[in-house]
Amino acid sequence: MSKKQVATSKAPGAIGPYSQAIATGSWVHTSGQLGLNPETGELAEGVQEQTRQALNNVKAILEEAGASLDHVIKTTVFLKDMNDFVAVNEVYSTFFTEPYPARSAIEVARLPKDGLVEIEAIARKK
Numbered sequence: 001m002s003k004k005q006v007a008t009s010k011a012p013g014a015i016g017p018y019s020q021a022i023a024t025g026s027w028v029h030t031s032g033q034l035g036l037n038p039e040t041g042e043l044a045e046g047v048q049e050q051t052r053q054a055l056n057n058v059k060a061i062l063e064e065a066g067a068s069l070d071h072v073i074k075t076t077v078f079l080k081d082m083n084d085f086v087a088v089n090e091v092y093s094t095f096f097t098e099p100y101p102a103r104s105a106i107e108v109a110r111l112p113k114d115g116l117v118e119i120e121a122i123a124r125k126k
Contacts (some may be wrong), residue, residue, distance in 0.1 A: 001025070010060035012036040014113065021061045026125045029063040032045040032078065032118040033057040034111065047084045047116040051091040054119045059095070062086045062123055071123040082107040088117055 005022035007013075011033065013040040014020060021030040035043055035050025036057070059069055064079060077088060101121070111118050 006030075006061060006065040007058050008064035010038060010064070011057040012038045012041065021065055022032055023065045026030055028062060028067050028071075028121075028123045028125065029059050030058055030121045030123075032076075033061070034113060034115040034118050036113070036115075039087040043113060043115055047081075047087050048091050050116050051088045051119070055092065055095045058119055058121050062121065063079060065123075065125070067123045067125045069123075070097075071125055072096070072121045073124055074122040075104075076100045076120050077103060077105045078108045078111060080108065080111055080114075080116045084116065 001024055003022050003024045004021050006028065007017045008020065011020055014031065018031050021028055033054045035053035036055060037044065038057065044050045062068055062071065079085065079088065
């Protein structure tokens with residue numbers, strides 16, 4: 001199995017020893033994306049804006065790998081507070097169409113940079 005690092009300046013760079021994504025064959029696995037603006041490195045304000053930015057970051061990484069949000073088959077959403085579930089869904093639902101990707105949503109004690117939401121995706125290119 002060969003794996004290829006995926007990197008784009010249209011999403012925040014890795015803040016540790018990991019890649020924005022790895023592509024292998026027709027599969028793309030993104031690292032978790034916070035709601036960080038790639039130009040400023042700052043978190044967006046509020047959970048809905050962080051969700052929107054996180055998904056835009058995922059989208060940019062997938063596009064760099066030759067995929068799109070339409071190719072996503074599974075996401076994992078990490079939430080600082082499960083009470084934000086409905087607010088996150090309001091934004092999330094504007095990025096995907098039916099059939100929606102499979103998804104897990106998990107409340108965590110803390111996210112990097114004290115983010116409110118982090119989203120990772122698995123996609124299969126056509």
